[in-house]
Amino acid sequence: MTGGPEPISDVAREALERELADLRTERETVAATLRGGERVGDMADEADELQRGTELDRLDTRITEVEGRLREAAVAGHPRTDRVGVGSTVTVRFADSTEATVQIGEVAEVLDRTVVTADSPLGHALLGCRAGDTVSYETPEGRLTAVVLSLGDEGDRS
Known part of the structure; x- marks a missing residue:
C-alpha cells in the first residue's frame, strides 16, 4: 500500500x-x-x-x-494501468507456463480465487511492477517466480 x-x-x-x-x-x-x-x-x-x-x-x-x-x-480515481497497484488487474505467467489473471485487492474474497491481497507474497511482489517485469516471492512451498504479461484494461474483469 x-x-x-x-x-x-x-x-x-x-x-x-x-x-x-x-x-x-x-x-x-x-x-x-x-x-x-x-x-x-x-x-x-x-x-x-x-x-x-x-x-x-x-x-x-x-x-x-x-x-x-x-x-x-x-x-x-481509477486504478493505474502503467504500474501494478491496489485495484489493478494483472495477467501473469508462472514458471510452469500457466497463466492467471488476478486482481490486487485489499481483502480476499472467499469465493473469488482471482483476488490476490496486496499484502500476500504474490500481491506484494507485484506492487509497482510493469508489464514485462519478473517477480520472485516466497511461499510455503519455496521461492516462486512470475512474469507480468499485462495489466489494467487488457485483462480487466470489472
Whole structure:
C-alpha cells in the first residue's frame, strides 16, 4: 500500500456499496430493538440490551470504515494501468507456463480465487511492477517466480 488514497476496481466498489447497504439495514433492525433509556426488566433483559448495544457499536464502526474507504477510492480515481497497484488487474505467467489473471485487492474474497491481497507474497511482489517485469516471492512451498504479461484494461474483469 502506498499510504495515500488507494483506488479500487469497479467490482470491489460495488461489493463495498452492497456491504454498506446491508450494514445500514442491519443497523436499523438492531436499533429498533433498543429500548432507549427505559427501565429494563430482569438481568437477562439487561444482558440482551447490552449485547444489542455492542452489536450497534460494531455496525457503526464498520459503516464508518466502509464509507471512509469509498471516499478514499473516489479521491484516488481509477486504478493505474502503467504500474501494478491496489485495484489493478494483472495477467501473469508462472514458471510452469500457466497463466492467471488476478486482481490486487485489499481483502480476499472467499469465493473469488482471482483476488490476490496486496499484502500476500504474490500481491506484494507485484506492487509497482510493469508489464514485462519478473517477480520472485516466497511461499510455503519455496521461492516462486512470475512474469507480468499485462495489466489494467487488457485483462480487466470489472
